[in-house]
Amino acid sequence: xxxxxxxxxxxxxxxxxxxxxxxxxxxxxxxxxxxxxxxxxxxxxxxxxxxxxxxxxxxxxxxxxxxxxxxxxxxxxxxxxxxxxxxxxxxxxxxxxxxxxxxxxxxxxxxxxxxxxxxxxxxxxxxxxxxxxxxxxxxxxxxxxxxxxxxxxxxxxxxxxxxxxxxxxxx
Numbered sequence: 326x327x328x329x330x331x332x333x334x335x336x337x338x339x340x341x342x343x344x345x346x347x348x349x350x351x352x353x354x355x356x357x358x359x360x361x362x363x364x365x366x367x368x369x370x371x372x373x374x375x376x377x378x379x380x381x382x383x384x385x386x387x388x389x390x391x392x393x394x395x396x397x398x399x400x401x402x403x404x405x406x407x408x409x410x411x412x413x414x415x416x417x418x419x420x421x422x423x424x425x426x427x428x429x430x431x432x433x434x435x436x437x438x439x440x441x442x443x444x445x446x447x448x449x450x451x452x453x454x455x456x457x458x459x460x461x462x463x464x465x466x467x468x469x470x471x472x473x474x475x476x477x478x479x480x481x482x483x484x485x486x487x488x489x490x491x492x493x494x495x496x
Contacts, residue, residue: 364437379407
């Protein structure tokens with residue numbers, strides 16, 4: 326850990342918080358309750374699709390130094406920010422790649438936990454299908470996948486207002 330930060334969480338004051346329902350330890354607990362035998366989170370392989378600047382994965386890399394984490398996103402600026410933060414924090418168990426869902430194979434690796442927060446809500450049908458195929462190919466035999474879809478009443482209005490605000494604030 327660099328002298329610049331005492332912890333990854335400290336480095337993330339300026340970023341979004343981790344997503345509670347997408348944490349591997351919570352996914353493992355739910356899987357056990359449902360009769361599954363999930364992988365030990367401390368040594369798990371975790372893939373996040375749509376990782377943005379890493380605010381969900383980076384704290385996991387610090388918390389579980391023996392885990393292997395991979396974040397994929399198609400936004401080069403977000404991936405660069407995630408890579409920078411991981412390097413500044415001295416985290417060697419995490420990798421970020423700038424790849425689109427339809428163009429990735431996730432290195433042909435398998436993962437014990439696959440986390441896909443919000444992406445499914447934002448993409449077209451062809452990309453959704455590619456995402457599901459990627460999860461099917463990349464999920465380990467006793468793996469757990471978390472894919473959410475925003476369906477709350479008024480979500481489209483919220484999305485539209487957010488788009489207008491981003492448009493008005495550009496530049």
